[in-house]
Amino acid sequence: MTGRRRIALAVGACALFGWVTLAGCSDDDTATTSSSSSSGNGAGGSGGFTTGSGGNGGITNECASAIIEGDPIPVTMIIMFDKSGSMLFDQKWTGAKTALIAFFQDEASAGLSVALRFFPDDEPMAGCNDVACNIAACATPLVDAGELNELPAYADPQQDALVAAVQSKAPEGQTPMYAALAGATQWAQANIDPEGIRQTVVVLVTDGEPNGCNEDIGAISSLAADALSAGHVLTYAIGMEGSNLGQLDQIASAGGTDAAFVVGNSDVHKGLMDALKEIRKSKLDCEFPMPQSEDVGDEVNPGEINVTYSSAGHDPQTLGQVPSASACDSGGGWYYDDPDTPTTIYLCPATCDLVQSDSDAQVSIVVGCKTVLR
Numbered sequence: 001m002t003g004r005r006r007i008a009l010a011v012g013a014c015a016l017f018g019w020v021t022l023a024g025c026s027d028d029d030t031a032t033t034s035s036s037s038s039s040g041n042g043a044g045g046s047g048g049f050t051t052g053s054g055g056n057g058g059i060t061n062e063c064a065s066a067i068i069e070g071d072p073i074p075v076t077m078i079i080m081f082d083k084s085g086s087m088l089f090d091q092k093w094t095g096a097k098t099a100l101i102a103f104f105q106d107e108a109s110a111g112l113s114v115a116l117r118f119f120p121d122d123e124p125m126a127g128c129n130d131v132a133c134n135i136a137a138c139a140t141p142l143v144d145a146g147e148l149n150e151l152p153a154y155a156d157p158q159q160d161a162l163v164a165a166v167q168s169k170a171p172e173g174q175t176p177m178y179a180a181l182a183g184a185t186q187w188a189q190a191n192i193d194p195e196g197i198r199q200t201v202v203v204l205v206t207d208g209e210p211n212g213c214n215e216d217i218g219a220i221s222s223l224a225a226d227a228l229s230a231g232h233v234l235t236y237a238i239g240m241e242g243s244n245l246g247q248l249d250q251i252a253s254a255g256g257t258d259a260a261f262v263v264g265n266s267d268v269h270k271g272l273m274d275a276l277k278e279i280r281k282s283k284l285d286c287e288f289p290m291p292q293s294e295d296v297g298d299e300v301n302p303g304e305i306n307v308t309y310s311s312a313g314h315d316p317q318t319l320g321q322v323p324s325a326s327a328c329d330s331g332g333g334w335y336y337d338d339p340d341t342p343t344t345i346y347l348c349p350a351t352c353d354l355v356q357s358d359s360d361a362q363v364s365i366v367v368g369c370k371t372v373l374r
Contacts, residue, residue, distance in 0.1 A: 062206055065289070065368030073199045073287045073344070075280070076113040076145055076191060080138075080184040082206035083118045086170035086242055094209055095268025096240070097166050102269070103276045104162045107150045112280060113198065114158070115187065116147040119180035120173035128183065130174040132210020138183025140178075145191060175206060178214035178223070181251070185227040185235065187353035192231045195343070198286065200233050202255070203279055205272070209247060217247045224255030232256075236276045239264045286352035288345040290336075291367055302342050303371050307334045309351070312360035320374025321349060331372045 081091040087093040103109060117138065120129035124142055127134025131157070138204035143165050146158035184202045192200050202224070210220060224235035235255025237248040240263045246261035261278065263271035291300050308316040322333040325346065332351030346363065347355060355361045 005052040007269075032286045042153050043163065061283075063369040064366050066366075068291060068365045068367070069362065073197065073289055074111055074113070076115075076188075076193070076198045077201045077203055077279075078115040078117065078141065078145070078184050078187055079203045079205065080180050080238075081116070081118050082177075082180075082208065083169055083171045084206075084208055084211075085122065085172050086175075086177045086208055087240075090241060090251075090265045090362075092240055092242075092268055093171050096272055098269045098270035099276070100166045104159050104166075104274055106154070106277075108277070109148050109280065110150040111147065113147045113344045114143075114162060115141040115191075116143040116162055117141045117180075117184065117187075118165075118169055120176055121169070128179060129318075129326070130176040130178070130179075133176055133179040133213035135179055135182045135186060138179045139186040139190075140183070141187065153340040159197060175208040175211040176212040176213040176242075176282055177204075177206065178216075178220050180204070181220055181223045181235075185223050185233060185251045187235045189227055189231045192233065197289065200231070200234040201274070201279070202227065202233060203238065204235065204251065205238040205240070206248070217248050217250055221248075221254040224251050228254070228256045237261070238263060238272065240268065240272070260346050281356075286347040286355060288363070288365060290342045290345060293363055297364050302336065302339070302369060304368050305345070307345065307347070308364045308366060308371055309355060310362045310364070313356050316362075316364065317345075321371050323347065330373065 033168065048321035078124045079100075083093070087096065104114065116191060117128070117140070119138060122129065122137075122144070125134075125137040125140040126132070127137035128140075133317075143158075143161045144163070148158050149156050151159075153163055181202070181204055184204065188200045188202050208213075210217065214220065227235060234257055235251060235254075236254040237255075237260040239248040239260045241247050245260055245262060252260045261273060290302075291305070293300050298342035307321075309319055309320045310316040320333045322328055322335050323339065324335050325348075327333075327335065328348030329352065330350050332348045332354065334347050336343060337344040337346065347363070355363060
């Protein structure tokens, strides 16, 4: 998905709405719920899941004008990758190269927009090293952001450019982590989607501690905190053998991603690939674009949106809305980024954790029924 989901709205008529054909549509704006109360994977008020005051089941089609299968907001990712001399030890560089290339070639990465920068490195702009500590240089990717597709490299110019960049590098130098992360977060903030259609994230991969430039981990983690505060840029950290995981946990926590991923020496390829896959889906699956009507003047009413969660073999359960992120608690639910003019629907952390732990989860956005409050 490359934009906010636009839908055709029906008034008192049955029709095909994008993905789901509805029967028995009506003008009733009151949410009605299924009498079923099956509870799978935490449904019914436990394990980070609380249904709304409208009932325990899923919203029926009596008032719904559209049901949209929830898609995560597409991601723009900058990978800031450590190629310091220590990456030559224990075959770390060989495994890392293999993992990066496999990640770029993975069909599941299609739709992901990726930029790539190595540090320390003077390409494409000199100064991203432990001597010059040039943040502007570090903010200039070797490969700028572009969307990957499902085709082989010869038919996917972005994949081809990323693979060629990885193959062109060899480890050397120190670990100017402050300049590297400052550059990555600067680039990320400059590439925030003004319409909120894409989520921008930073992925810092390193096998060492800060060496050169500003080595204060508090100052380094504050870069991630500032990017999160200023533009909801998420910063992920991946620590390979030799890194200080306590420091990387501090960076990840400041960047809104809780803790660093750990890649051991036993299988660098698999460990790094698994971490990148988790980042590709982590948390971002819990943010959904606000539906928009295709018909001018027939806008979607924020007070007639509901979110349902279902799992294999169980009926959909209606999640209750909470007023804001600060109202989220162990009961879960969902909220708007802006209740008056929403552009994004967020799942509360407890519900997000539940959804992400369920490989059969399906989140749907129901349009047309009065919003069920928690």
